[in-house]
Amino acid sequence: MSTTEILFFFLSALALFSASMVLISKNPVHSVLWLVVTFFAISGHYILLNAQFLAIVNIIVYAGAIMVLFLFVIMLMNLNQQNEPQKNFWMKLTGVISGGCFMMVLVSLVRQTLDMQTKVAMTTSGDIGLIKNLGRVLFSDYVVPFEITSVLFLSAMIGAIVMGKKD
Amino acid sequence: MPIQYYIYLCLALFSIGIIGALTRRNVIIVFMCIELMFNAVNLLLxxxxxxxxAAATIADKASTVGTDGQLFVFFIMVVAAAEVSVGLAIIVMLFRNTHSVDINFLNRLKN
Structure with a gap:
């Protein structure tokens, strides 16, 4: 087994385990911390796929900014294990069964697709994920969507301030 | 690495996100499960x-096929960041009015 395969299976197991722990842990703060672990595992996958720009952006934006925002909101509301609302057992069982059925249908679909049997994702090589290539395309072909995102952020910022303000 | 491994991994992550959105009642956890689904889709892209x-480099060594997919992931992250800021503002406003983060309270919106 090569190093790439060992890293792939380790990161996959870490991502699945910590994603499950997000659901299982009763304390919302622990859920956020497990989700940060999941994001780091996914960033590891990006590095394995040689998408270095996205790996860094994933860590900075998701694990850094968004998860800190979640932590702030949870601590602002003073949520803890005692006042955590719980669904009853049958509702949980129904949710797990329907999610499992969704996964089963898609897995059987992918297993039967002949087109996917032989395709291979290029790991640890290929330069399209480097910032040099992505930056050139972003500022030439995708410059209009890139500018529109600034308007999106401005509107999101104004919306968040207006909604968060005491009226 | 065969592409099927990545598809199975992302399907499992996405399904965990769906199960979380269906089984938990805390609105913040539901929101975090949606982020988990975003990340599964990003990894698959x-x-x-x-x-x-990998298919294109066989014919041309300096091929840049697939750059668009990675830029879409970048834009998804941008939109997710904007969505989280607005969504958390809504949750904070909801908490101030109802003093609860239980999604069952949201059915009050219909009146």
């Missing part, structure tokens, strides 16, 4: 972009 690159 990157894996597919490298799959097409």
């Amino acid at each position: 990157v894996a597919f972009s490298k799959m097409h690159l």
Whole structure:
């Protein structure tokens, strides 16, 4: 087994385990911390796929900014294990069964697709994920969507301030 | 690495997100499960972009096929960040009015 395969299976197991722990842990703060672990595992996958720009952006934006925002909101509301609302057992069982059925249908679909049997994702090589290539395309072909995102952020910022303000 | 491994991994992550959105009642946890689903889709987009690159480099060594997929992931992250800021503002406003983060309270919106 090569190093790439060992890293792939380790990161996959870490991502699945910590994603499950997000659901299982009763304390919302622990859920956020497990989700940060999941994001780091996914960033590891990006590095394995040689998408270095996205790996860094994933860590900075998701694990850094968004998860800190979640932590702030949870601590602002003073949520803890005692006042955590719980669904009853049958509702949980129904949710797990329907999610499992969704996964089963898609897995059987992918297993039967002949087109996917032989395709291979290029790991640890290929330069399209480097910032040099992505930056050139972003500022030439995708410059209009890139500018529109600034308007999106401005509107999101104004919306968040207006909604968060005491009226 | 065969593309099927990545598809199975992302399907499992996406299904965990769906199960979480269906089984938990805390609105913040539901929101976090949606972020988890976003990340599963992002990882699959990157894996597919490298799959097409692997097919294209056989003919042309300096091919840049698949750059679009990685830029879409970048834009998804941008939109997710904007969505989280607005969504958390809504949750904070909801908490101030109802003093609860239980999604069952949201059915009050219909009146």
